Amino acid sequence: MPRGKRTAAFCLCCFLIGGSCVGLSANATTITRSTDNDPVASGYSYDCYNMTYYSGMPGSYNNDMRLSPVISGNNAYYSWFYPGITVNKLSCTVKLDVYLNNANFTDPKARYYYEINPIEGTSGVMANIGEINQNFAKPGWNTLVKTVSSYDGRTRIGSRQVSVSASNEPNKQLGADGLIVTVTY
């Protein structure tokens, strides 16, 4: 009985290692988009609501950032637009590296979304990738990772934007600064 258990555990271990190696093969495709608030690079743009622009901010990524006002229920959001990402699979892993380094970024539940749509260029749905407590985030890059899937079964997922929404908690301010999107499939 103990011998059998060891054998089973050994086989499971081999399977996991083998599967992991296969998963990391050259078949994996990675797409990256690096941007900032208020980008000027070709193909990049933004949209926002109730987010004031501040420049000359040492510590911020490229010395600028956006910040929501101290008004409860301000419904603030910020969207980073980038050159379209196309995934030719039913699902992919999305990693968001979010730059946070300002004492006024205090939203405890800033919610981040990744746009997925079946055909690049059409409006899609915003998949929730996770939330960050901006008030206690470490200064610098903070990471969220989640696997998202095509919502209508089509084996092609397009994406043009990531957005962050305020939790609307009283006296808290949502911040938006640098962003790196990494998609792997």
Ligand SMILES: [Ca+2]
């Ligand atoms: Ca910035």
